[in-house]
Amino acid sequence: MTRTNGAHGSGISKLRDRERFGGRSPNSVNVAANNLLLLLSQQRTSPNEGPSPDTDDVYLGPTSYDAVFREDMGSFDPDILSNDNEEPAEPDNSDRPELRPQNLQQCVDAFLCFPDEELSEKLLERYFSYCDVALHEPSAWYCLRSLWSTWGSDLKSKDRLRLKNMAESVITAPRIILRTCRSSAEWLESFTGKHLRIEMIGNFLAAFGLAAMTIPEWDPFFTAPKDGLPITKKQYVFKVGTGSETCTKLCTMKAISSEPLVWLLHHSQLLQSQYSGDENGYLWRKAGHVATAVTSLGLHREDATAPRSAPFMVAELRKRTFGAVFIADKQLATFTGRPPRLSRRYSHCQLPLDLSDDQLMSEGEELQKHLAQLDAAGWNQGAKARYVTLERGFMLMSLLRDEVLEVCLGPSAEVSPARREELKQRCEDTYAHLPPGIRFDITTPICATEHMLCGQVLLRLEFLLHIFLLERLPTTADDTHSNKQNLINISKTIIEHVIVLARYRDRLADFSYGMTWAVVYFGLPSAGILTLELLKQHQYPRQYALSLSRSEIVQILSVFLFCLSMVGPDEGNFKICVRMKKVISRSLDRVLEPRDAELEEMITPGGSRQPLPDVDMPSMMGVDDDPDFMEWLTSVDWEKGPWADTF
Secondary structure: OOOOHHHOOOHHHHOOOOOOOOOOOHHHHHHHHHHHHHHHHHHOOOHHHOOOOOOOOOOOOOOOOOHHHHHHHHHOOHHHHOOOOOOOOOOOOOOOHHHOHHHHHHHHHHHHOOOOHHHHHHHHHHHHHHOOOOOOHHHHHHHHHHHHHHHHHHHHHOOHHHHHHHHHHHHHOOOOOHHHOOOHHHHHHOOOHHHOOHHHHHHHHHHHHHHHHOOOOOOHHHHOOEOOEOOOHHHHHHHHHHHHHHHHHHHHHHOOOOHHHHHHHHHHHHHHHHHHOOOOHHHHHHHHHHHHHHHHHOHHHHHHHOOOOOOHHHHHHHHHHHHHHHHHHHHHHHHHOOOOOOOHHHOOOOOOOOOOHHHHOOOHHHHHHHHHOEOOOOOEOOOOOOHHHHHHHHHHHHHHHHHHHHHHOOOOOOOOHHHHHHHHHHHHHHHHOOOHHHOOOOOOOOOOOHHHHHHHHHHHHHHHHHHHHHHOOOOOHHHHHHHHHHHHHHHHHHHHHHHHHHHOOOOOHHHHHHHHHHHHHHHHHHHHHHHHHHHHHHHOOOOOOOOOOHHHHHHHHHHHHHHHHOOOOOOOOHHHHHHHHHHHHHHHHHHHOOOOHHHOOOEOOOOOEOOOOOOOOHHHOOOOOOHHHHHHHHOOOOOOOOHHHOO
16 A cells, blocks of 8 residues: 555654644643743752652562561651661762773763754654653653753764763762652652753653654655665664663663653563564563563552652652553563563552643642542543543553453463353443543544544454453353354454554554554454354354354455555564464465365264364465464464464
8 A cells, every 4th residue: 555645744754733632732842841841940949958869769568678667667766767877878980880881882872873953852742642652741841852951062962972971971970769859840850951861861762763663664754865875764763772772771780760761661662562573572571671660669559659748740640650561561461371460469550640741730729620620530521532541541441451361361261151241241331431532432433533543442442352352261061152153243343443443544644553553462363263263164064053144254354454464564563464464365265265075064973063173274374484483373272272372
């Protein structure tokens, strides 16, 4: 398919003013950043009230070695556990691994990946317009502008010596412990300007990479010469991704946890997913690093660990951060069929309030006014849905997914029909009680904005995938027939919703990753069920007792093949789509071929039905296919086990 400029603007070249979820245009973002500057000047802490010195910000839980002291010291002198009388240690930079020459040079390489000021602003605007957001938008804009105002001359120089000096200054600067900050302004200043952290450089580079992944390959951003040569999308994303990875490596050397580090690890995971695909083993390890950072910082028990004096905006952003990581954890666990790293059983899974980024910065009476506009569950009433509205919806779905995965991935995947129906009913009730602005009904006309449409469909698919996974569970002999019929029906529904995104591909061209994710994550398992059932019906028509319209399924799978072909070679999951396209295409070829007489069903002399033989899937792959993939395909148990082990 050839995409024209008129389909969705002209990429990074002409970022147009637009509303995101009914949110802000670029001009209003500038106003928000200026308001943040005013907030900083009003809340700035006096020098003698400065934050704590550089130290590890590590969470220790209620069973830790010092828990009994911390729990019962409220009625005693707090100085008993204080280290204030100890002589402060002189900073020793002689054995800091991040200051070794080779690591400083890598830090310089990361700085050299940073685009110029104008381009960095355009890429950040595109990130907030088209990508999954893990940052507070006004704070990110303030941080970027303070970066250029403080360190701009060094970055613009591209001089390695000056950048080396900048790296040493950033690395050795005293770090402020974010959890001790008593105001939003103090919290923001702790990682911006002269307190700039390597984490934020890495966050911006990863955000620029995510933004670049939404730009079409033909855009002048890639085709125009750079340093005398054009650059491909993959090359640019690899460049900024490598810089972001360098920042991650330097941060882990410092062994200090912080919210910016969690953002960086989360961004790095998202970028790795889009660049190299979700079956990549390195991505699974990255997800483990994110979960480790979240728990070491205590974000999974935020209500129990946050100081009562924590600024409102900071507390809410921590909830958003944990929510984004928790959602990604459940999605990757579902995709790979592996246990999730984070569990609702060990987490205080609080939903962030449904407030806009600007409303989070308000205080006093204005804040109370905004809070009064929320209902008892924390949803905004009457306003347009926002990014955080969708995040709340995905968080509720992820909490249910955690329960579903416990059943699907546990030692015994057997579940009683009553338990399965109870889980299905709770999934349906939860989705039905979501705000209308984030629900999707395939039978009604579509009037949502591009970004909201994509979010609505993906949220609906998350709900449908709950039902799919539950219907895949082993059943008793009495309800096997009805269960398989339900599985066929839900598979058709899922594919129909994936096709909705393909139908509006021109409107959603800037959200191509959402389309790819829907095809691979939701579509492939469902297409696998329909393909196998169609083959069984074709080979043994009299023995096949389920209701399956051959014509309808062939049409659905044919359109799904078109969805697979829409995934381009510059996307991480391209190879998966190519492999599955071969399987489905050859399956349809077999179904549409005339059936030989010897393939009639097998009936016992007494007329009872024999179990359907296995379908010969390897013969449809061809001798020229990937041997490793062939080995995987032939080892699959097509009738049992988690769906992630089949497709």
